[in-house]
Amino acid sequence: MLANAGHNPLDPRIFLKEAISLSKNGYEVSLIIPTPQDDVVNGISIISVTPYARGWRKLIVCPWLVFRKALRQPKYAIFHLHDSELLVIGIWLKLLGRKVIYDAHEDTPQQISYQHWLPPLLKRPYAWLYIFLEKLAGLMFDGIIIAEPVIAKYFPSGKTCLIRNFPIVSNFNQDYIDYEKRSRRIVHFGMLTKVRGVLKMANAVAMAKRNCEFEFQIAGPFSPKELEKEILKLPVTYLGWVPSKEIAKITLDSRAGIVVPQPIERYKTNYPVKLFEYMAAGVPIVATKYGEVASFIKECECGILVDPEDEKEIASAIEFIFKNETAAKEMGVRGRTMVFTKYSWEKESENLLAFYSGFNC
Numbered sequence: 001m002l003a004n005a006g007h008n009p010l011d012p013r014i015f016l017k018e019a020i021s022l023s024k025n026g027y028e029v030s031l032i033i034p035t036p037q038d039d040v041v042n043g044i045s046i047i048s049v050t051p052y053a054r055g056w057r058k059l060i061v062c063p064w065l066v067f068r069k070a071l072r073q074p075k076y077a078i079f080h081l082h083d084s085e086l087l088v089i090g091i092w093l094k095l096l097g098r099k100v101i102y103d104a105h106e107d108t109p110q111q112i113s114y115q116h117w118l119p120p121l122l123k124r125p126y127a128w129l130y131i132f133l134e135k136l137a138g139l140m141f142d143g144i145i146i147a148e149p150v151i152a153k154y155f156p157s158g159k160t161c162l163i164r165n166f167p168i169v170s171n172f173n174q175d176y177i178d179y180e181k182r183s184r185r186i187v188h189f190g191m192l193t194k195v196r197g198v199l200k201m202a203n204a205v206a207m208a209k210r211n212c213e214f215e216f217q218i219a220g221p222f223s224p225k226e227l228e229k230e231i232l233k234l235p236v237t238y239l240g241w242v243p244s245k246e247i248a249k250i251t252l253d254s255r256a257g258i259v260v261p262q263p264i265e266r267y268k269t270n271y272p273v274k275l276f277e278y279m280a281a282g283v284p285i286v287a288t289k290y291g292e293v294a295s296f297i298k299e300c301e302c303g304i305l306v307d308p309e310d311e312k313e314i315a316s317a318i319e320f321i322f323k324n325e326t327a328a329k330e331m332g333v334r335g336r337t338m339v340f341t342k343y344s345w346e347k348e349s350e351n352l353l354a355f356y357s358g359f360n361c
Contacts, residue, residue: 150269172280197260202234204314251281260308279335302335
């Protein structure tokens, strides 16, 4: 039984990776989630609760509705929670004798410090609240899953399992196009914010386009929404929201990917799934020279590292890729090889199944 309060019903990690992997291996899987109506997708039951877009209803009412639906499930069910907003109901479920797993996708206390919608005076106490809740969850819950190693610091090592958010590489076996025949395009997918580098990318693209011809495509939600107007004044093609399989198709017909978050602590310790999706598609990557992203690029020799605050340096790296096809192709081949042999969801899902086998389901 998977539950979340803030993700899309077909979320790549929750549904397409974890739920489907468990279902294919004999587990009966249901998903309690804010969505307009009940459904069954790929044999997985979608149990709906009233969706709220934002505000106190999303933070308080929605978890309560999830809790009520959870209580109607069989007592042998394992509740696999995916949102920090659900930690309180997870504690209540444990007090009622249920089995509970918390799947921590991000370093929540650190993430809070970068939320633009929170008043500055509230950020620290809000972060402390979640440190307390996660520590309590670590003591009470039956198991903890973390998506990145840095998150382990909040939880007891004996019950914590690292299950990284690597791509489903089978998505990148279809519609494969030889590098030389691909569109002259560089791509970026994910949340579009200044701190994730979207403005630096767009300005660098404008510089690079003075010396070579290519297209820059981006997809994902803008945060804040007002940023969209600023970015779309620059030479950018905005695709809106794009499903996972379409992302694979677009990337397989592109020449490069770009990942240049600003050098703050949060982005030095995490590694976005898009990094590995670019690698799976066989494209070279323009990437930040800081943190975990840089470590993977160095290991795989699949991209060019840049100062994420230096637009001229980013532009030069983009130009190099479009002017040096052979070198760019070789970087892409090395990255694709590493993902298919080492950094795929198909391989990582083995850890999920081993973790669940310990619960004697």
